[in-house]
Amino acid sequence: MGSTVAEHTPGVYFVIQNGQKLLATRNLAPGRRVYREDLVNINEVEYRLWNPSRSKLGAAIMKGLKRNPIVPSAKVLYLGVASGTTCSHVSDIIGDLGHVWGVDFAPRPIRDLIDQVAKYRKNLTPILSDARQPQGYSFQVPKVETIFADVAQPDQADIVVKNARLFLKKGGYAMLSIKSRSIDVGKEPAEIYKGQIKILEAGGFRVEEVVELDPYELDHALALASLV
Numbered sequence: 001m002g003s004t005v006a007e008h009t010p011g012v013y014f015v016i017q018n019g020q021k022l023l024a025t026r027n028l029a030p031g032r033r034v035y036r037e038d039l040v041n042i043n044e045v046e047y048r049l050w051n052p053s054r055s056k057l058g059a060a061i062m063k064g065l066k067r068n069p070i071v072p073s074a075k076v077l078y079l080g081v082a083s084g085t086t087c088s089h090v091s092d093i094i095g096d097l098g099h100v101w102g103v104d105f106a107p108r109p110i111r112d113l114i115d116q117v118a119k120y121r122k123n124l125t126p127i128l129s130d131a132r133q134p135q136g137y138s139f140q141v142p143k144v145e146t147i148f149a150d151v152a153q154p155d156q157a158d159i160v161v162k163n164a165r166l167f168l169k170k171g172g173y174a175m176l177s178i179k180s181r182s183i184d185v186g187k188e189p190a191e192i193y194k195g196q197i198k199i200l201e202a203g204g205f206r207v208e209e210v211v212e213l214d215p216y217e218l219d220h221a222l223a224l225a226s227l228v
C-alpha cells in the first residue's frame with residue numbers, strides 16, 4: 001500500500017505508512033539525507049522522516065507540544081546545533097523565506113554541518129562560537145523570532161537569557177531543551193525543570209509549556225517560553 005501525508009502544523013507532517021504515523025518535514029534539499037533518515041516521495045514531493053529519538057524538538061512534537069513557533073518564514077537562532085540533525089528539520093520547516101543561524105563551539109560537528117548540510121541549504125548559516133559569548137556573533141545574527149537551545153550545559157537557561165537580550169524580538173519565543181542529568185544527577189528531574197523555569201522567568205520570560213520527552217529521551221523536557 002502507498003504512503004499518504006497529512007499536515008500536522010505549518011511545515012510539519014505525518015507520513016502514514018503501513019498503518020504508522022511517522023513525523024516528517026518536506027525536504028528542502030531533495031535527494032539529500034542528513035542522518036541516514038528515510039526519504040519518502042508522495043505526489044512528487046519528497047519528505048524526510050524525522051526520528052523523535054534523535055531530536056528533542058521532534059520528541060516534543062510527538063509528545064503534544066501545543067505551540068511550535070518554528071513555522072514557515074521564521075528566523076531562528078539555534079544554540080548547540082552540532083552537525084545539524086534537528087536543525088536540518090528546522091531548515092525544512094522555515095523554508096526558503098526563513099533563516100536559521102546555528103551556533104556550536106565544537107569545530108568537528110560544525111565542519112560536518114558546513115560540508116554535509118549547509119552547503120545544500122541557503123537558509124542555514126553555521127557559526128563556530130561559544131553561546132556563552134553572544135557578542136562574538138552579534139555582527140552576523142539579526143533579531144529573530146525564536147531561540148532554540150540544546151547545549152546540554154548546567155547554565156543553559158542563563159545562556160538563553162543572555163542570547164535573548166541581544167537577539168530575541170519582544171514577544172518572541174525561547175525553546176529550551178533541559179537535560180536534567182547535565183544539571184544535577186542527584187536531583188529529581190521535576191525539580192531541575194522548576195529551577196530552569198525560574199531562571200527564564202527572572203530573565204523576562206513567561207513559561208507557556210513544559211513537555212517531558214520520555215520515552216524518546218529520558219529525564220529531558222522541552223520548555224517553551226515567550227519574552228514579555
Ligand SMILES: C[S@@+](CC[C@H](N)C(=O)[O-])C[C@H]1O[C@@H](n2cnc3c(N)ncnc32)[C@H](O)[C@@H]1O
Nearest residue numbers: 080081082085086104105106130131132150151
Ligand atoms: C545535545 S548536542 C546538540 C544536538 C543537536 N541540537 C541536535 O538535536 O541535532 C549539544 C551541543 O551543544 C554544543 N555546546 C555545548 N556547550 C556549548 C556552548 N557553550 N556554546 C556552543 N555550543 C555548545 C556541543 O558542542 C554539542 O554539539
